[in-house]
Amino acid sequence: MSAIRIEDLTLGYDAHPAVHHLDGAFERGSLTAVMGPNGSGKSTLLKGMIGAIKPLSGRVTLDGIDSRDIAYLPQIAEIDRSFPAVVADLVALGFWKRRGLFSAIRGVDRKEMEAALAAVGLVGFERRPIDTLSGGQLQRALFARVLVQDAPVILLDEPFAAIDQRTVADLTELIKHWHGEARTVIAVLHDAELVREAFPRTLLLAREAIAWGDTEEALTADNLRRARQMVEAWDEHAPWHEHDGHGHKHGAHQ
Numbered sequence: 001m002s003a004i005r006i007e008d009l010t011l012g013y014d015a016h017p018a019v020h021h022l023d024g025a026f027e028r029g030s031l032t033a034v035m036g037p038n039g040s041g042k043s044t045l046l047k048g049m050i051g052a053i054k055p056l057s058g059r060v061t062l063d064g065i066d067s068r069d070i071a072y073l074p075q076i077a078e079i080d081r082s083f084p085a086v087v088a089d090l091v092a093l094g095f096w097k098r099r100g101l102f103s104a105i106r107g108v109d110r111k112e113m114e115a116a117l118a119a120v121g122l123v124g125f126e127r128r129p130i131d132t133l134s135g136g137q138l139q140r141a142l143f144a145r146v147l148v149q150d151a152p153v154i155l156l157d158e159p160f161a162a163i164d165q166r167t168v169a170d171l172t173e174l175i176k177h178w179h180g181e182a183r184t185v186i187a188v189l190h191d192a193e194l195v196r197e198a199f200p201r202t203l204l205l206a207r208e209a210i211a212w213g214d215t216e217e218a219l220t221a222d223n224l225r226r227a228r229q230m231v232e233a234w235d236e237h238a239p240w241h242e243h244d245g246h247g248h249k250h251g252a253h254q
């Protein structure tokens, strides 16, 4: 049974497609890595799945879940760190997303907050201003926020970009734990070795799907090369037309 179904999905900006005619499904309880070169549409796909951008064509269907049931971790670069907040405020946003504003301001469950901070290795960090955290610590705090949100579907956009190995290892364990709890987890990643080790499913994207299936079969050297060629060949400025195909430069396919 699927959690999220994607049908003939084209997403883009000002009619320039970034994800093109994608078809497939994320099964309930599956753990999927979204891989692909820079600019291949990975972040755009995640934003399409949370409804932050509307399809140019096709659709995203949430099967038996509400958009509130999706925890979404944006790229760290999109987090406004200058906002005057401490770690506890950041994590408490997860409660707000889960329960709605009014119940959350009646009081954050201290025990749950402490458990979440312990799970990500940030005991004692509650009162730390977020602009004093290292990149790894900030990512840990964001994972704590996802933890308290307690969502059945979790989308992570490059959670390991510019993060130290220790943090990557710890947070990978947390992802495996979520998988063990039968949550549906989808993470944009760049490290093929890590994906082979920890992610059973892979969607390899180059604006179109190059492969979507078991990691072993999807993440071959040949497919990775094809993905690279495909993105390099894409004409950034070609407008999207329903009928004349894929916006590639002529002769781009080899």
Ligand SMILES: Nc1ncnc2c1ncn2[C@@H]1O[C@H](COP(=O)(O)OP(=O)(O)OP(=O)(O)O)[C@@H](O)[C@H]1O
Pocket (backbone or CB within 6 Å): 013, 017, 018, 036, 037, 038, 039, 040, 041, 042, 043, 044, 045
């Ligand atoms: N807000 C935006 N406005 C216009 N174009 C955008 C916007 N966001 C992304 N794009 C374009 O859409 C395409 C896909 O971008 P996207 O960020 O989804 O790729 P990505 O695979 O996540 O890349 P990366 O690995 O570099 O993060 C790129 O050509 C990008 O320039």
